[in-house]
Amino acid sequence: MSNGRRALVSGAALVGVVGVGLGGFLLQAPEHEASSLVVDDQAGIVHVPTLEEALEGVRFHEPTDVAVFTHEGGEEARYDDYALNDAVLAHARAERPEWLSDDEQKWADDLYIYAVDPEGRLVGTYFGENREVSEDRQLDIQDATKDALRAGQWTEGAVIGVQEAADRMNAPFLRTVPGAILAIVAGLVAAVGGGAWVGTGVSRARASRALRAEGDRRMASVVGDADVTELHARLIPEDSRYGGLVLRRFDEYTAGLRALTELGNEVRSIPESDYNRRASKERLTAYRDQALKLDTLDDVIADTAAFLGGERLWREAWDRQEAPVRADLEGVDAMLRDDVPAAGRGLVEAQSVREYATAGLALLDQLRTQLEQKQISPDDALDELKRTRDGLSGRLDALASAVVDEIGKNEAERVAMKKAMREERSRRLPEVTILTTTDPGWSWYPVDSFRSGLTAGASALQQSRAGSSGGSTSGYSSSSGGSFSGAGSSSRF
Structure with a gap:
């Protein structure tokens, strides 16, 4: 059945059930613009005109004063869950007394504050007493912003926040979670089956079309380059260690091209009306994956022929092999300066990484000169490239362990940090080079994974100290805010 017919059948069943509840929901929609907007962008990360324009379309259930505050908390904020709460309160006391109640013990009525610390990776939400929402809803608001914040989209995060x-402050019962559940429970009974049926079909059809388009594009590239790829394979010296391994992959390429042709004929016979079926999506996925595999493999075969065979384009081929290694080595200084905690920058392991990166960059320059002057064979140059990356990986491993031991106060904290850093390392994006093609099982420690691992490790450390599994908020009850009891909290992103 086509998606159109699926939708028609399911829609007819739902109209009568949800109509009354939906009508009541719409009648209680928010209608008030923000009474005022204040942006105190101390971190310099918000584009105010874009924020102001976006917030013109936001409506509140009651008139509300909105404040957006950004703050650079520095090194301490990465390990103090209350750093942003304290910074907002300190800013209010020093610069924005109108944000506080008359007795300065709570936030002013009608006020909502959204705050973010890009250095401490903290996002906070704070409410006047007549705008207060539950802690769970505070965390829901904060969580909604975190994808944008992790991507560095600070203005977008503020708009979402x-x-x-x-949507939540002073919401009528029908627009609260319990009210919405009560209003649509009958509709859900009818909608669960039909909605899932339609939604799954639509999602599959959309994904299938994308798979088909990418598969066709990749296949056209593979077929168009097939004769040239075969010529490149003939130019690869069989007595080369790396050349021999790539030639084995050429045999896979030849067999894979036949399989791709068969898959192409198969998917072209699938009518679009069947794209919402699981079996269709599975075949289209196999088609796309096979085309992608061959499209990357023929590039490696071309680079292998150029580099090992001494063609005039060998320099460009070598650049593509060394580029990922060079990028890692060049990223070491920034990583040590910006990401390694202050307590870890003076470690022997940190100095070892820095010295190795400097020597590694000099080695890459030396390898190019030696290749130019034919003082080193292409095979030996590739060996050196692999050893360089392995050496950097080993030193990053040692630095990771040393930083964990330096910061973690007990075994539980160290275990939490190591686990988070290990998970970030496992997210290494694949690279397509001669080295990765001839040794698919080879692994290394990219500097970018190390950097993201430090951030994840710091977050895991705080969660361990807070005794929670993550996502918890921190309010004022345990901060340095003294007797302040305003509503609000922060969490890490």
């Missing part, structure tokens, strides 16, 4: 709060 205000919109999510507007």
Whole structure:
């Protein structure tokens, strides 16, 4: 059955069930614009005109004053869950007394504050007493912003943070979670089956079309380059260690091209009306994956022929082999400066990584000169490239362990940090080079994974100290805010 017919059948069943509840929901929609907007962008990360324009379309259930505050908390904020809460309160006391109640013990009525610390990776939401929401809803608001914040989209995160709060503050019962559940429970009974049926079909059809388009594009590239790829394979010296391994992959390429042709004929016979079926998506996925595999493999075969065979384009081929290694070595200084905690920068392991990166960059320059002057064979140059990356990986491993031992106060904290860093390392993006093609099982420690691992490790450390599994908020009850009891909290992203 086509997606159109699926939707028609399911829609007819739902109209009568949800109509009354939906009508009541719409009648209680928020209608108030923000009464005022203040942006105190101490971190310099928000584009105010974009924020102001976006917030013109946000509506509140009651008139609300909105404040957006950004703050650079520095090194301490990475390990203090209350750093942003304290910074907001300190800023209010020093610069924005109108944000506080008359007795300065709570936030002013009608106020909502959205705050973010890009250095401490903290996002906070704070409420006047007549705008307060539960801690769970505070965390929901914060969580909604975190994808944007992790991507460095600070203005977008602020817009989301205000919109999510507007939806929840002073919301009528029908627009609260319990009210919505009560209103649509009958509709859910009818919608679960039909909605899932339609939604799955639509999602599969969309994904299938994308798979088909990419598969066709990749296949056209593979077929168009097939004769040239065969010529490149003939130019690869069989007595080369790496050349011999790539030639084995050429045999796979030849067999894979036949399989790709068969898959192409098969998927072209699938009508689009069947793209919403699981079996169709599975065949289209196999088609796309096979085309992608061959499209990357023929590039490696071309580079192998050029580099090992001494063609005039060998320099460009070598650049593509060394580029990932060079990028890692060049990223070491910034990583040590910006990501390694202050307590870890003076470690012997940190100095070892720095010295190795400097020597590694000099070695890459030396290898190019030696290749130019034919003082080193291409095989030996590739060996050196692999050893360089292995050496850097080993030193990053040692630095990771040393930083964990330096920061973790007990075994539980060290285990939490190591686990988070290990998971980030496992997310290494694949590279397509002669080295990775001839040794698919080879693994290394990219500097970018090390950097993201430090951030994840710091977050895991704080979660361990807080005694929670993550996502918890920190309010004012345990901060340095003294007797302040305003509503609000922060969490890490």
